[in-house]
Amino acid sequence: MFPNTITLTVGSEELTLLRVNQDNFGSEYRMTNGVRGVSMKIRHSVDKVDGDALILTRHNVLVEHIVYPTPTTPMRKSTCTITLRYGKFDNPADSSALFDAVAAWLGGATVLPAFVGGAN
Numbered sequence: 001m002f003p004n005t006i007t008l009t010v011g012s013e014e015l016t017l018l019r020v021n022q023d024n025f026g027s028e029y030r031m032t033n034g035v036r037g038v039s040m041k042i043r044h045s046v047d048k049v050d051g052d053a054l055i056l057t058r059h060n061v062l063v064e065h066i067v068y069p070t071p072t073t074p075m076r077k078s079t080c081t082i083t084l085r086y087g088k089f090d091n092p093a094d095s096s097a098l099f100d101a102v103a104a105w106l107g108g109a110t111v112l113p114a115f116v117g118g119a120n
Contacts (some may be wrong), residue, residue, distance in 0.1 A: 002027060006040060010065060026060075037066045046088065055088040 006029050007016045015038050017029035026043035040063045047056040061082045069075040086095040106112050 002042070005029075008038065008040075008063070010038075035068060037068070039064050047085065056085045057088050059084045 001022070002019075004019045005016050006019075007014050009015070015031055015036075017031045017038055017040055019027055020030050021028040025045065026041065028042075029040040031038050040061065043058075043060045043062075045058045045060075047058050049055055061080075063080045065078045067076040082099075084092075084095045084099055086092055106115060
């Protein structure tokens with residue numbers, strides 16, 4: 001189980017989220033102040049048999065960041081999702097290694113800006 005708080009750094013601002021729900025399949029964290037709200041949902045499930053006749057475990061993180069509107073600025077909303085899936089009887093380290101490779105690629109100085117700009 002993760003701790004009761006998780007801190008995300010958005011830009012240069014540290015945002016501490018407090019766990020508001022926890023059950024056998026996941027957790028939910030939130031923070032809100034007068035300027036913004038952030039929620040994080042962590043979920044775990046088992047997929048149905050896929051086209052390759054494999055049963056995959058699924059691990060999701062969804063983060064939603066809302067900047068509240070003011071009289072002069074509209075509301076802004078951003079989300080980030082991460083899903084890791086691997087065979088129910090496979091080694092999760094393989095999926096972790098694949099995630100590390102993709103994260104390193106996205107973390108490149110030009111790749112992420114190009115990606116969020118719509119490059120493919």
